Amino acid sequence: xxxxxxxxxxxxxxxxxxxxxxxxxxxxxxxxxxxxxxxxxxxxxxxxxxxxxxxxxxxxxxxxxxxxxxxxxxxxxxxxxxxxxxxxxxxxxxxxxxxxxxxxxxxxxxxxxxxxxxxxxxxxxxxxxxxxxxxxxxxxxxxxxxxxxxxxxxxxx
Numbered sequence: 001x002x003x004x005x006x007x008x009x010x011x012x013x014x015x016x017x018x019x020x021x022x023x024x025x026x027x028x029x030x031x032x033x034x035x036x037x038x039x040x041x042x043x044x045x046x047x048x049x050x051x052x053x054x055x056x057x058x059x060x061x062x063x064x065x066x067x068x069x070x071x072x073x074x075x076x077x078x079x080x081x082x083x084x085x086x087x088x089x090x091x092x093x094x095x096x097x098x099x100x101x102x103x104x105x106x107x108x109x110x111x112x113x114x115x116x117x118x119x120x121x122x123x124x125x126x127x128x129x130x131x132x133x134x135x136x137x138x139x140x141x142x143x144x145x146x147x148x149x150x151x152x153x154x155x156x157x
Contacts, residue, residue, distance in 0.1 A: 020107065020129035021060050021109050021127045021129055021135055022060050022061065022062060023059070023060065023154060024057065024058075024059050024154065024155050024156065024157050025057065025058045025059070025060075025135055025152035025153065025154060025155065026055065026056075026057050026152060026153055026154075026155040027055050027056040027057070027150060027151075027152055028134075028151045028152055028153045029150070029151045030052075030148065030149075030150045030151075031148055031149045031150070033146065033147065033148035033149075034051075034052065034148045034150065035048055035051075035052055036146060036148070037139055037141060037146055037147075037148040038051055038094075040121055040141045040144050040146055041094075041096070041120075041121050041123070041141065042096070042120065042121070043094045047094050050075050051094070054073045054074050054075050055073065055074070056071060056072070056073045056150075057071070057072045057073065057155075058070070058071050058072075058152065059072075059157075060109075060127075065083050065084070066081060066082075066083060067081070067082050067083065067084070067102065068080065068081050068082075069082075071093065073093075075093075076093045078091075078092070078093050080100070082100070082101075082102050084102055084103055084104060085101065085102075085103055086101065087099050087100065087101045088100055088101075090113065092113070096115070096120070097116050097117075098113040098114055098115055098116060098120070098122075099113070099114040099116065100112065100113050100114070105126075107128075107129070108126050108127060108128045109126070109127040110124060110125070110126050110127075111123075111124075111125040111126075111127070112124055112125075113125065121141050121142065121143070121144060122141075122142040122143070123139060123140065123141060123142060124139075124140040124142055125137060125138070125139050125140075126138045126139075126140075132154070133153055133154045134151060134152070134153060134154070135151075135152045135153075135154075136149050136150070136151050136152070137149070137150045137151075137152065
């Protein structure tokens with residue numbers, strides 16, 4: 001089991017921190033652990049091959065305390081609406097069902113995914129703004145000593 005910490009900052013400060021990941025992002029690269037990460041989550045061979053070959057795009061938007069993450073690719077799309085610190089039901093792009101929560105940790109946006117079925121691997125997905133043009137997404141398979149990093153570049157659609 002893992003814990004997450006909701007950012008306890010003065011009103012509005014978490015909004016300022018999170019705006020660093022707002023905007024449009026295009027996948028630039030994945031490290032050599034990406035396929036192993038997907039396999040650890042139980043993603044089958046065919047979906048892993050697709051996951052290794054597609055270009056992914058992310059758009060992060062905010063409207064008051066409601067946040068939206070649109071993930072698009074040539075294979076599948078996902079649209080997540082969330083409020084910081086509030087758990088919601090999510091179906092991942094590979095079809096897994098989980099309980100998800102987004103929080104701010106430091107200056108990062110962290111997305112926790114808890115598997116619903118016994119034996120499913122939980123994930124911690126951390127979005128970090130590296131510089132004006134770069135965001136990394138670090139994906140950790142909780143309890144499996146496995147982390148992978150995907151790099152995204154800002155783009156104009």
